[in-house]
Amino acid sequence: MKATPAKLSACAIVALACLTLAGCGSKVKGNTYVSDPIAIAFGSGGKATFSSGPIGTDCTYTESGSKVSLTCTAQTMELTVDGDGNLVGPPEIGKLIKKK
Secondary structure, three states: OOOOHHHHHHHHHHHHHHHHHHHOOOOOOOOEEEEOOEEEEEOOOOEEEEEEOOEEEEEEEEEEOOEEEEEEOOEEEEEEEOOOOOEEOOOOOOEEEEOO
16 A cells, blocks of 8 residues: 555654654653752652751642742742753752752
């Protein structure tokens, strides 16, 4: 069976849509950011772990563009993903470097 131009165009549109949606996904999921002694590990399902030294706290997070809202217990912290892929937090946290 030979592919028609219309079928090829439809396939190309679907492939482009998939790539576009994937590019809009999570910026932080699966990554860990550190600024000794602080580390934040972002997992799937909006779950994260905030660690200060050996003590870790379970947290949740949401993303909107380059903004990340991290909630641990009753406190929420706003972070921003910078142009280098690192996180910038409030002054008491500062910049956290994406662990490679």
